[in-house]
Amino acid sequence: MKELEEGSALQLDFTKLQKIARTEALVVPVVVQDADSKEVLVVAYANQLALEKTLETGIATFWSTSRNELWIKGATSGDMLKIDEVRVNCEQNSLLYLVRMMGGGVCHTKDAAGKTRPTCYYRAIKEGKLVHRDEDHHEGPTIFQDQG
């Protein structure tokens, strides 16, 4: 279990944008939102090429700021994101991809039942701690408990 991803300690990484800047990648943040549920799924980054590919193929494409390469989200797992609409903000310095999931979830983490989480925003801050949104009830067995 990775504490950063599963734990209740708030330890925000405020350095990521500085790290992106150091790679000299020219990217904008992209908010990815489920076109049906309206849930915000993830924030990623796109450069000109990633946006062009997204518009051309209709599949959500980003620029991986860690690997410095084009990143078709879910290309290996099959959990790709079909584009419903691409929106632009007033100042044209960010994007909003409205998407429909073609496979499982979007997050690279898995819930207690081993299922890919649909959204990366599965925790909320409550009284200074991180609380899992779907794990408010610690008393009983989890709904997704494996019966096998």
Place this chain on the structure above:
Amino acid sequence: MKELEEGSALQLDFTKLQKIARTEALVVPVVVQDADSKEVLVVAYANQLALEKTLETGIATFWSTSRNELWIKGATSGDMLKIDEVRVNCEQNSLLYLVRMMGGGVCHTKDAAGKTRPTCYYRAIKEGKLVHRDEDHHEGPTIFQDQG
């Protein structure tokens, strides 16, 4: 009329994150979403102080990366944003503020009727051009036309 904000030409500013990095501000991107309509309203940035103020006061607070100062959105206009929940992503390098509008809209731009736009994402990319989402029908008079 500012072409960047009202026009149909896609001219994304891919340099903003580099500019933020140059200020050496340690910030994370914050997606701001309407808790009721689920509309994504704006992407802004928060440092540790802005997050603390947000949690303390229950009012969405950011770090202005252009003015390098704490920014209580809507403090001057009265269009502040009441926090419903603050969520954190898996890797703890971005935030999601679920909010309720206390005044008018969130965007600094105004629609054709002079009303503050609720969201900054009022345009979508269609065939390489920006199209106003609420202005799909160019034939008739606009719904918001001033009768005065």
